[in-house]
Amino acid sequence: KGLTMASDNSSAADRDAVVAILQSQAECWQRGDAEGYAATAEDDLAFTNIRGQRWIGRAAFVKVHESILHGGYAGSRLECELEQLTCPAPGVIVAELLLSLKGASTMPAGVVAGGDGVLRTRLLEIFELRNGTWTLITYHNTLVIVN
Secondary structure (H helix, E strand, C coil), X not given: CCCEEECCCCCHHHHHHHHHHHHHHHHHXXXXXXXXXXXCEEEEEEEECCCCCEEECHHHHHHHHHHHHCCCCCCCEXXXXXXXXXXXXXXXXXXXXXXXXXXXXXXXXXXXXXXXXXXXXXXXXXXXXXXXXXXXXXEEXXXXXXX
């Protein structure tokens, strides 16, 4: 829904592979599966959460998502709208998503859901083709302030 392609530096098969990864991430979130959510992350992944906290590496990414998925967001539902795929160079795909989190029992300190109880964020994920496999190298999530 609302998908925009900007540039032609990747094939349809490459774009389809990244979209499949994004779909798998959403499915893993629904199951509370942090390992699955991080399936394509590598040890050099740079990860920033909605509060601006930053970590490096797959292990940290899994640990943070385990605490999220088994804490206040346990049983929540994540809806993902892919807004744009950008292919700035061969072997690199940037995905921009609008996320809506519903059903969280609590929010992290300093984070407030909208008046409808839905937490909205914008997620930027950068994938790099490494040895024939699309790998998540950057994950930056930003809170959307709803007035």
